[in-house]
Amino acid sequence: MAGRVIVGAGECGARAALALRGRGFDGPIHLVGEEAELPYERPPLSKAVLAEDGAPPRQVVNEAALAERSITLHRANPAVAIDRDARIVRLADGGALCYDLLLLATGARPRRLQKDGAEIAGIHYLRHMADCRALRQRLGSGAKLLVLGGGFLGLEIAATARRRGCAVTLIETQPRVLMRGVPADIADVVAARHRAAGVDLRCGVGIAGIAADETGAAVTLADGSRLAGDLLVACVGAVPNTELAAAAGLTVDNGIVVDARLRTGDPAIFAVGDCCAFPLSSRDGRVMRLESWRCALEQAEAVAGSMLGEERPFETVPWFWSDQYELSLQVAGLPEPDHAIVERRLADDAFILFHLDATGRLAAASDIGPDGSIARDIRLAEMLIARRARPDPALLSRAEVKLKGLLAA
Amino acid sequence: MGRWVTACAIDDVDEEDVIRFDHEGKVYAIYKSPQGEFFATNGVCTHEHAYLSDGLVMGDIIECPKHNGRFDYRTGAARSAPACVDLATFPVRIEGEDVLVEVG
Known part of the structure; x- marks a missing residue:
């Protein structure tokens, strides 16, 4: 049947x-x-x-x-x-x-790294549980890990590996981490946290060559310098x-x-x-x-x-999150470079950015702070985005103005 | 029999909001409904460790701050994925200005 x-x-x-x-x-x-x-x-x-x-x-x-x-x-x-x-x-x-x-x-x-049209062997990727087991097995304390790609996945792996006592070098060819969809102010906080944790963060570097096998991995940069490790995990989309x-x-x-x-x-x-x-x-x-x-x-x-035959169209506001160390960051909506940004300080170590389009409509919101401190505001921002609201930027910037109140307005 | 302990004052919680209450190593969440009624549940999401007091109250629903799993805080019933295990609930009563919870 x-x-x-x-x-x-x-x-x-x-x-x-x-x-x-x-x-x-x-x-x-x-x-x-x-x-x-x-x-x-x-x-x-x-x-x-x-x-x-x-x-x-x-x-x-x-x-x-x-x-x-x-x-x-x-x-x-x-x-x-x-x-x-x-x-x-x-x-x-x-x-x-x-x-x-x-x-x-x-x-x-995972997008796999290729050279001359062929896949480069010996590189780790992470998508399935089997990938996780293979990677985890190599992350014993003291392993030297090379991470290629400073997106959410690469950064999360770097943070976890540091907590496991691994030496970590993260290589990102873009000028900063989280270029796709995360504003610079938030990416800066993430990068600083990784550096404070001892990650060797290399952004804006060109890659001339990659070699990997069961015993080790190495990345040669465009300037000729060579980064070597015990293994390489590629998180390049x-x-x-x-x-x-x-x-x-x-x-x-x-x-x-x-x-x-x-x-x-x-x-x-x-x-x-x-x-x-x-x-x-x-x-x-x-x-x-x-x-x-x-x-x-x-x-x-x-x-x-x-x-089952319902005719209701699917509606959503895109929402992404990442946990690294004690930090949590979230993005609701899709920030664009031409958005005006309004900042609301939530605490010394937490803030939310509202991204307004040219018409004043709230198009996206992004935030970072210690785990749990930011979730409520971003959720309310998301509801404002879904309503196509055009909130007053002055009110958005003031932490004492409750977002829930703006939603009711 | 459980014991009644004072969790907070009635003005400590806004309407349609939640606060955290810690007692003897356990974390509770104390809710005030839009109608001003008080409820209490376990303070930690049943899906992954996250404090519900950081979440958003909408009507009768508490939404977990971490992954947006939803519960009816009046009954503890899990209402949407990824939450699938119900929250424990605790009886609440008001004495003067105090909100009391019957802890397990």
Whole structure:
């Protein structure tokens, strides 16, 4: 009997399966994954799970909960093809699953470093639990780690490795860390914290060569200097897993293109999470692909409704967060270089920046501070963004003016 | 039987807001609803360690500051992912200006 097939058993796919069941769908649900693990949360893989030898991933759902909900999980058995005419998904082990509706939650994968068109061997990446185990095993105290890439992932790995007593050198070819989507004032706080923790931070450097094997790694910079370590982890972005969709003839443009209900051009096929490009409500419907944990969760919920016939368009404000050392930083909305910035000091060591577009509309907010100190204000800012509010900048700057009050206004 | 302890004064919490209350090594969250009614739950999210007192109260909902898991603070019921385990709740009563919580 045909049912709902979900390709991708990461957190997004698993939560979509749970949401379908939670909303009363009573037909078969198949969850198809490439990993051997039960679905788990990926964000801790660069933090708590990387920090402790033997720490298990945090599961999204366990065997009993899957059984109770009659969700069939196909582990270590990735989908290899979609036959849209016959509505069949073919699996790596030769099996086939019939669907009446198909959901693609195939995620993204780390961009891999290449030289002369071939992948450079011996480099660590972090996406799956298996990657985390491999990296963790090498991060014993005293290991010398080279991190390539000063985005959230590279910085989080650097922070965790320092806490484990590793010597860490982080190499970023851009002039500063967190160039993509995080304002300079916040990136400066992050960079200073890493330097205070003893990370050798090299920004704005050119890379002339990379070499790595089981025994060591080295990066040669454009100026001829050579940085050597025991291992190298590359965190230089992710590419969406769209091959399956493209081979099936679905439209792909930096992600599997979906409409506001998260449906592809084929009415029987939906896509969610890091693999999809969707019209972003808070950006006037501009089609974008996000790599946002929370957006993936929201889409998992929303697509369950769409797959059950609801017509409600998906709405979200992009939200990103990172935890490094005792610091937490969050970004709601998508900051742009031409935004006017209004600062609100929350404490000596915490502040929030409001990003206003040319019309005075609150387009984004970003903040940094000790864990927990900033969450409430950014959440309220996010609600202001969702309402397309044009708050008075003078009120935004004053910490004693409650944002909740602005929301009510 | 649990014991009643004074957690705070009624004016210590704004309406539709939450504060933290620590007692004998345990952390509680004390809520005042938009209608001015008081409630108490365990102060730490059931998903990952985060203090709910740093979160946002919206109507009957407390949203965790860390990953936006939501709970109904009146019943402790988990309302949205990633939260899936309910929060423990504790009886509350008002004595004069004081908010008392019955600790476990």
